[in-house]
Amino acid sequence: DSGVTQTPKHLITATGQRVTLRCSPRSGDLSVYWYQQSLDQGLQFLIQYYNGEERAKGNILERFSAQQFPDLHSELNLSSLELGDSALYFCASSVGTSGPDTQYFGPGTRLTVL
Amino acid sequence: GENVEQHPSTLSVQEGDSAVIKCTYSDSASNYFPWYKQELGKRPQLIIDIRSNVGEKKDQRIAVTLNKTAKHFSLHITETQPEDSAVYFCAAPNRHGQNFVFGPGTRLSVLP
Numbered sequence: 001d002s003g004v005t006q007t008p009k010h011l012i013t014a015t016g017q018r019v020t021l022r023c024s025p026r027s028g029d030l031s032v033y034w035y036q037q038s039l040d041q042g043l044q045f046l047i048q049y050y051n052g053e054e055r056a057k058g059n060i061l062e063r064f065s066a067q068q069f070p071d072l073h074s075e076l077n078l079s080s081l082e083l084g085d086s087a088l089y090f091c092a093s094s095v096g097t098s099g100p101d102t103q104y105f106g107p108g109t110r111l112t113v114l
Numbered sequence: 115g116e117n118v119e120q121h122p123s124t125l126s127v128q129e130g131d132s133a134v135i136k137c138t139y140s141d142s143a144s145n146y147f148p149w150y151k152q153e154l155g156k157r158p159q160l161i162i163d164i165r166s167n168v169g170e171k172k173d174q175r176i177a178v179t180l181n182k183t184a185k186h187f188s189l190h191i192t193e194t195q196p197e198d199s200a201v202y203f204c205a206a207p208n209r210h211g212q213n214f215v216f217g218p219g220t221r222l223s224v225l226p
Contacts (some may be wrong), residue, residue, distance in 0.1 A: 002157065002159070033213060042203065042216055042217070042218045042219050043158065043203065043216045045213060045214070045215070045216075048212065048213050055212060055213075056208075056210065056212050056213050088155075090157065090158070100145075100146050100207040100212065100213060100214060101146070102148060102160060102163060103148075103160075103213075103214065104160070105150075105157040105158045105159070106157060107156070107157050108156075108157055110155075
């Protein structure tokens with residue numbers, strides 16, 4: 001158990017819908033990262049937050065957005081869902097004070113868009 | 115970081131043999147290189163990491179070597195066991211040094 005939690009574990013929805021994925025980082029970690037992993041693919045970095053502010057953006061679609069709240073939990077919002085959005089979505093956290101540091105991954109949310 | 119290549123993409127070894135996975139990176143300023151193991155449907159888990167001030171690090175059957183001049187680092191697993199079967203990802207810092215670029219992964223199969 002990495003100490004990072006994600007809810008829900010599974011999510012099944014229809015095209016055009018909107019969903020919210022939630023992540024709670026390890027105690028003491030200030031940085032949260034979101035990744036998308038499609039079937040048999042690698043980890044695609046979406047976005048990073050540090051202490052409530054956006055720090056880095058990767059290949060995140062305009063239909064997707066995220067935020068980090070004062071209690072440091074983070075939410076990833078996916079809207080106007082398409083079939084191709086079906087994937088595992090991982091959240092990771094790190095201390096994140098400066099430079100690259102060890103990221104600990106949550107168990108992931110498996111999103112299925114029908 | 116920025117561009118991380120990983121080879122091979124798939125690797126099959128007999129139980130008890132060694133496995134080696136190699137990654138190359140492009141940013142010479144990169145200074146921290148973790149390796150993650152991901153079993154089917156599960157989270158990536160950190161198995162070993164190395165910082166640029168050392169050339170090798172070992173943890174039981176797992177070792178990582180770093181060649182800063184050539185900009186590559188390798189994961190070595192000795193005496194492989196069936197439970198080592200998984201996808202292994204390397205990572206290197208991106209050019210901003212704030213987060214990681216992951217390699218595409220290597221699917222390791224250890225045959226009994």
